[in-house]
Amino acid sequence: MVALRRVGEGLVTLFLVALVTYFFTSKMPGNEAAVICGPSGPACIRHETALLYLNHPFFARFFHWLGELFQGHLGLTLAPPIPISTVLLAAYPITLELIIYSQVIAIVVAIPAAMYGALRANRMFDKVSTAASFATLSLPNFIVGPLLVLIFAVKLAWFPGPASNVPSLWSDPGQNLYVMFLPSLTLAVGSIAVYQRLLRADMIATLEEDYILMARAKGLSTARILFRHALRPSTFSTMTVGGVQIGGLIAGAIIAETVFSLHGLGSVLTAAVAAKDLPTVQAVTIIVAVFYILCNLLIDFLYTLIDPRGRRGRRA
Amino acid sequence: MGARRRVREVRPTDGPLLEVEDLRTYFETRRGLVKAVDGVSFELIAGRTLAIVGESGSGKTVLSRSVMGLLPQRNVTREGRVRFAGLDLVGAPEHELRELWGDQIAMVFQDPVTSLNPVVRIGRQITESLRHHVGMSRSEARAAATALLRSVGIAEPEQRLRWYPHQFSGGMCQRIVIASAIACGPQLLLADEPTTGLDVTVAAQILDLLQRLQHERQMSMILVSHDLGLVAGRSDDIIVMYAGKVVEKAPTATLLSDTRMPYTEALLRSAPRLTDGSHRRLPTIPGAPPDPSDYPAGCRFASRCAYAQPRCAEEEPPLRPGAVPEHTYACWYPVGTPHGAEALELNRAGGAVG
Known part of the structure; x- marks a missing residue:
């Protein structure tokens, strides 16, 4: 029970971290579509804007990003466009x-x-x-x-x-x-x-x-x-x-x-x-947050291993 | 840790198992030299129980630890002579004492709940001295621990070995502490206020348990207590301590029937009796024990004593024999003598005592 609650708390923390990260990175100056297209012109910018959900409201963009994240799609780095997961794995x-x-x-x-x-x-x-x-x-x-x-x-x-x-x-x-x-x-x-x-x-x-x-x-x-x-x-x-x-x-x-x-x-x-590569910044932040939460879950587990009083147990 | 040879074999001696002579234990503190034990002598015959009685701060706990040598490593002076089964314990290096500790001499502490390590299963806490001193294998030690738990009255001992201390009540914890203390079959068991913090019925059970184990295993026991009434029925001899010194020492029956030292008398009178009427005020001993870093001259009890005369504050009374040779006491105006009666009368007339 305690373990389940801890995991639940970890997930809530993770969601908040994702929200805050996404909010602040999206407020950073610069336009992702413009960065990708460089000198390619307005047609490219329109195309990328649609692809990146940039013309949608904040929460729509956020949940779209979160949904992709859950499916393991971290997206592409801006320039050159290679999968962020490849970069992180290396x-x-x-x-x-x-x-x-x-x-x-x-x-x-x-x-x-x-x-x-x-x-x-x-x-x-x-x-x-x-x-x-x-x-x-x-x-x-x-x-x-x-x-x-x-x-x-x-x-x-x-x-x-x-x-x-x-x-x-x-x-x-x-x-x-x-x-x-x-x-x-x-x-x-x-x-x-x-x-x-x-x-x-x-x-x-x-x-x-x-x-x-x-x-x-x-x-x-x-x-x-x-x-x-x-x-x-x-x-x-x-x-x-x-x-x-x-x-x-x-x-x-x-x-x-x-x-x-x-x-x-x-x-x-x-x-x-x-490089104002926002998707990569977001991805790294999330990975770090996951790591942090996992480590603290591990420490909670170690606690119960070391201190039997924290465990649920029989009493004489 | 391999099987250890028992270096200190039980050596049958003709004389007493334990002889303590002029034992002094001083602590260097910031407030000065604290003379917790200040020249104590006694003997303990094998198989007998000696009770050490006194108020908090009289030095009885330090005395019991000092006999064993279980003192802090720094800022302590321990002088005098302690002979246990023919071995000199004062001045012996700690690694030699360690071979006796837990094996030949064991101790049961005041607070059973804090005496057990909260993060170690009780099974291991009982078996560790067996493995260390006797060199038992894991399974042998387990079997021995099961038997020990059963002998101290813990049901389902096999399962309980896997439990942690917090899963037991205080009385149960003290039984476990006792089981772990007697594990290696010590010749001498020191019990330092073993029933403090336990309720009265449990306290009686624990003392009965100690008495039974002592008889079964033919151990000698030193029972430290502040409660003269509690140890009266459970000891062969009693030492009354005050301010680091022995003030009266006698076989239990003699001490109770032929009390000489006013302090002993005061201790006896401050215990409630069933024959007293309800709501009767208990007589108390006025004042507090003297500062152990600055004892007064003369008799250390003088300032609180109903019998005290000018001589008491000047000259320290030596221990002298009473009616029977085993009875000694340190007082100029002893209870039950014309001298003492006169002194008490004089103080009453002077209005010093109510």
């Missing part, structure tokens, strides 16, 4: 990989750092990692990216610099990970800091709980207490924030793609905005 892996890799890096770094910091709160390691978190939180992606390029690509030459060819994960996973590492790290830096701060704070609170004392009284090792008893109850706010900041990650991905000249959704979007 571009989305880069962005998706960027986001997933960055989150894997963030989790792998943040969880141990937060645990160790919480275990020895206010001692050396904790103070250093706290300071490092604050420092990285105040660094924007467009500074971190070039900085990483400068250090690891230019000076040390450990990793390839921008504008490298990215093979697909399936054809050459090693090279893919190698090339994507710096862009992913750029995106991860902010997440590491956020997750480390939140998890450390919650972990410190959890370690004060009676059940941790009881686990200690059972003679369990510190590692076992941390991983088996303290980690899961400490992850709730970190997970919530993780879901919320996916929006920020997408924005960050656009910056990282720009810095590293990667051809992902971000570069498709910026190019489309610059």
Whole structure:
């Protein structure tokens, strides 16, 4: 039941996002028909206007577009006219990989750092990692990216610099990970800091709980207490924030793609905005919204997995 | 984690199972050094139950944890001697204590609901010490946990192992905590106010359960409580604590019939009795225990004591023997002696006591 309601809420959100996106993009200056036809003359413009429903009222146009969207017809890019779906299919892996890799890096770094910091709160390691978190939180992606390029690509030459060819994960996973590492790290830096701060704070609170004392009284090792008893109850706010900041990650991905000249959704979007390619802008926005909603559904699901109290259950 | 060798084998000793000598436990806090336990000595013979009684803040919880060594790792000083089955526990590194914790010495905590991890199935919470200390396989531990749940009076134990703590009531949770504490067959069970927050009938059931398990398993038990009446029928010996010190110690019957320390008497009188008329005001102990970071000179109870004389505020009374050698108390003007009666009379005449 709860799951169904969540999915329903997601659909409502999606509809609103579609409406707002369509409204604002249709208010952008410029005429799509004119852009398509270029110098071809008024006959072409009349033809395209009819084809694109441009002479219909706003809501008629919107629902026509939405109907097409539901059938999987994203339309054509304006110039040259190729299916938007083709463009997106070519571009989305880069962005998706960027986001997933960055989150894997963030989790792998943040969880141990937060645990160790919480275990020895206010001692050396904790103070250093706290300071490092604050420092990285105040660094924007467009500074971190070039900085990483400068250090690891230019000076040390450990990793390839921008504008490298990215093979697909399936054809050459090693090279893919190698090339994507710096862009992913750029995106991860902010997440590491956020997750480390939140998890450390919650972990410190959890370690004060009676059940941790009881686990200690059972003679369990510190590692076992941390991983088996303290980690899961400490992850709730970190997970919530993780879901919320996916929006920020997408924005960050656009910056990282720009810095590293990667051809992902971000570069498709910026190019489309610059070319006044409204159908493409709309399509990318909708895809991003779907992704955002799916991620948050996933997090809701993870919640019930981690916290049994959220589930419907028997009572004694 | 592979099968663990039980490093600390049960070593039969001739003397008492537990000897505590001049145990001190101080916490460094921002307000100063808090002397929670300030020189406590006692012995516990195997198979017996010792009750530790006192008001909130008397140091009884810290005492029970300090005996075990279960204290924060920083800003704590623990001095004195604790000998358990021939082993010195004070100064032993935590990794050595851990082999005893949950295996030879176990603890039942105050609040059963918060003592269980809300996101871990109770089955795992019961089996983890069995797997860790005894090295049981998954299925062996499961079978043992089922038997344990049954022995603490939980029906349908196989199914309940898969439940989470929030699916049980408070009394049930305490039964589960007890099952998990006795899992490895400890020699010593410390129960720190095990019935706080439970209603009276459930509290009685839990105490009966503890008593039954203690007899069946021949454990020794330390029962910490603020309620002298509650432990009176369930202990062999009683220690009365006040402000981090033992003020009276005796076999239970002696303590109740031949009370010497005015504080013990006051505790006894502040418990309601069925023979009292309805709406009768309960006698209370005026004032509050002293600040544990700044104890007064002399007897620490003096400022609240009906018997107190000038000497009490100046000279600290030592523990001295009563009529039987196992009975000791710390008071200059003990209850039930001409000395004490005189002091009380003097205070009444002076209008200090109603």
